Amino acid sequence: xxxxxxxxxxxxxxxxxxxxxxxxxxxxxxxxxxxxxxxxxxxxxxxxxxxxxxxxxxxxxxxxxxxxxxxxxxxxxxxxxxxxxxxxxxxxxxxxxxxxxxxxxxxxxxxxxxxxxxxxx
Numbered sequence: 425x426x427x428x429x430x431x432x433x434x435x436x437x438x439x440x441x442x443x444x445x446x447x448x449x450x451x452x453x454x455x456x457x458x459x460x461x462x463x464x465x466x467x468x469x470x471x472x473x474x475x476x477x478x479x480x481x482x483x484x485x486x487x488x489x490x491x492x493x494x495x496x497x498x499x500x501x502x503x504x505x506x507x508x509x510x511x512x513x514x515x516x517x518x519x520x521x522x523x524x525x526x527x528x529x530x531x532x533x534x535x536x537x538x539x540x541x542x543x544x545x
Contacts, residue, residue, distance in 0.1 A: 426531040427530075435453075435455075435534055436453040438450060438451055438452030438479075438480045439479050440469075448464075448469070457506070461506070464511045467517070470518045477543070478543060479542040481540060482540050507527075507528040521533070521534075522536070
């Protein structure tokens with residue numbers, strides 16, 4: 425099963441750091457999980473983000489749970505099987521699409537809108 429997080433869904437904010445070649449470390453805060461999920465991935469960002477820090481923000485925290493969701497009734501229920509430390513390798517990572525393959529959860533994707541990402545040197 426792929427975990428897909430759209431701009432309105434379960435992501436609150438986060439920071440991913442690729443300043444060390446071949447490693448991506450950081451955290452992502454999700455709705456339904458008390459503490460941030462720790463990210464520890466092998467690989468690099470692509471394109472304009474390579475070797476830099478991605479800061480994710482401005483996700484709508486007051487957005488309701490998407491209508492028609494048949495997977496779970498609450499964010500807490502949906503996220504209970506999501507590993508609190510994501511180890512694995514990077515897939516496609518740039519300024520609008522973050523994909524990784526976690527050892528526990530498999531393929532995970534966050535799709536971003538331009539205003540939700542800042543790239544720092």
